[in-house]
Amino acid sequence: MLTIEIVSDFVCPWCFIGTRRLAAAIAEVRRDQPDFACQKRWRPFFLNPDTPPEGEPYLPFLEQKFGGRAAVEGIFARVRQAGSASGVTFAFENISLRVNTLQAHRLVHWAQRRGDAEALVERLFVGSFQRGENLGDTAVLTRIAEECSYPVAEVVAYLASDTDRQTVLDREREVHAMGINMVPTYIIDGREVVVGAEDPSILANAMRKALAA
Numbered sequence: 001m002l003t004i005e006i007v008s009d010f011v012c013p014w015c016f017i018g019t020r021r022l023a024a025a026i027a028e029v030r031r032d033q034p035d036f037a038c039q040k041r042w043r044p045f046f047l048n049p050d051t052p053p054e055g056e057p058y059l060p061f062l063e064q065k066f067g068g069r070a071a072v073e074g075i076f077a078r079v080r081q082a083g084s085a086s087g088v089t090f091a092f093e094n095i096s097l098r099v100n101t102l103q104a105h106r107l108v109h110w111a112q113r114r115g116d117a118e119a120l121v122e123r124l125f126v127g128s129f130q131r132g133e134n135l136g137d138t139a140v141l142t143r144i145a146e147e148c149s150y151p152v153a154e155v156v157a158y159l160a161s162d163t164d165r166q167t168v169l170d171r172e173r174e175v176h177a178m179g180i181n182m183v184p185t186y187i188i189d190g191r192e193v194v195v196g197a198e199d200p201s202i203l204a205n206a207m208r209k210a211l212a213a
Helices: 012-033 056-067 069-086 103-111 118-128 139-145 151-161 165-177 201-211
Strands: 002-008 038-044 185-188 192-195
Touching: 002 012, 012 056, 012 069, 012 201, 038 103, 038 118, 038 165, 056 069, 056 192, 069 185, 103 118, 103 151, 118 139, 118 165, 139 151, 151 165
Parallel strands: 002 038
Antiparallel strands: 002 185, 185 192
């Protein structure tokens, strides 16, 4: 079984697209090798590490970063086009807040200790890019966790504490120490590294190389 580590952030639209391209790559490998199995593990990354804990207005930040509303709309159009080709719909008009994702990454870290967190990760991306939910709000995260069938009382207690906060921060620093500064980045079985939401064929070839090794 291959382990695929996915370095991503929930405010990165290409990371959302990357989930679909990775799924397509896995399907491609399975067409040749029906018994192919893999385990996905999600690693934290902070695309905007200076985001205040309470967040800040979304569009003004993007307009300042990219040079105005027209530039931002151009980026939205390109991302929507790429998303549509991969089966992802973006509703940027629903996003009002640039959110701090530390709590969301903590929740995923907690969930992965219990098993596969893919459904939770998918729901967090949906919350971020389709529903415009504040993933820095513990009440929102608790509701999302409940939708994914996690025990509410445990989630509430965990998010209210500082448990694993430093661990998540340290794991984010680890990926930078590895030279990873773009997301999504895929680390396949600790052998092959693919940077960016690449075409499924590129990801599939990296998996085949890892299997051959």
